[in-house]
Amino acid sequence: MPVKCGLCEKKAILKRPKTGDALCKDCFFWAFEEEVHKTIIDANLFSPGEVVAIGASGGKDSTVLAYTLKTLNERYDYKLDLILLSVDEGITGYRDDSLETVKRNQQQYELPLKIISYKELYGWTMDDIVKQVGLKNNCTFCGVFRRQALDRGAMLLKVDKIVTGHNADDIAETVIMNILRGDIARLKRCTAITTGADGALPRCKPFKYTYEKEIVMYAYFKKLDYFSTECIYSPNAYRGHARTYIKDLEAIRPSSIIDIIHSGECMAVKKEVKLPVQGTCSRCGYISSQEVCKACVLLEGLNKGLPKLGIGKPHKVKKLEAQGKIFTDTKNPKFVENRDADKGSMANNAAALDF
């Protein structure tokens, strides 16, 4: 007894997690694309003539995002210049494979592609870093470096905006994580569809309300070419407790995901609560709530043979600095070399990040 599509008479292929509706393939494609369009219009994400960099990893979310944005840009004449922007962390056997997928997407979607590497930005690949720090804290390096790398690449391309493939499940997960960590400042920011709008380079998430299930089903039925694997340096990173928790909740009641995002949006911080002030790093100019940003501290540790610097408590960094053991030069040499080109613009352009 095949179930029929709720909108036409064809055979349904998907039960929508958000609404419980059964839809056929064509009605699903249409509903999926139109909802993303509605999100873009309601939040006023783009203006005609903008150059938009799509953070592309070769994974499902960014692949579907690139495809959907290209489709909508044509259907609704957004007049956007879309560019694929990938970060190469320098992980042999992981990122080199996924970058091959991005290169195929570049051909398939006829979009320009820019790849920016940790090696050129920081002087270190993740493979090099793992040799220094081992497998315990390497994800800290990778995470901190990746945030800046996407902005950095986007600035080189002189784009107006970055879009990322973060989906509803990701955002619900972040809400839960920020609650568990008691991180009020991030909790306040993490449901925003656009961040860093006060700087020159905003970031936005057109899939904010799009369920992971639908993204994967869309990719499946459209036969989109994406890459899925586990990072070789953190085979179990995706087993994060928040993620498992969200998936378990979804299995019980699919609307939980959107409900958690809604709760996050409704959360307000009393005016008298002091939140950390976001300033800029004194060494590289990137946005930071500390005097020196985390990336600069981590990089200084690597370059001085103190790979644990920046992993422990911040006061250790201050102590070593007072003793004249670190930060003896005024700037990180690698950063300076790369950043001199657009000196001064970093401080103004630095974008706030959530993840």
Added chain:
Amino acid sequence: MELVVSLEFSGGAELLFDKVKNHEVSLPARANGPWTIKHLLVWIKDNLLKERPELFVQGDTVRPGILVLINDADWELMGELNYELKSKDRIVFISTLHGG
């Protein structure tokens, strides 16, 4: 009578099956009643899964975050665990838990 069905693992789920995505399998005749997805999961766990079974099955169902399609339709429309397998059915398991 044996039941021949095709199984496909993707989205990263194939990593638990020696990176092999497509499997043609013959299921032995069941003495008491038809083959259902519920029985199939037990059979997969015992006969095909190469590693970390907890990443594929949880209790008597698939781990939340793994999507199941029966002949290209969401299993949620097909009775999920109680769907009765027919000859030449194609069952697809897609992990949504893997990153890019």
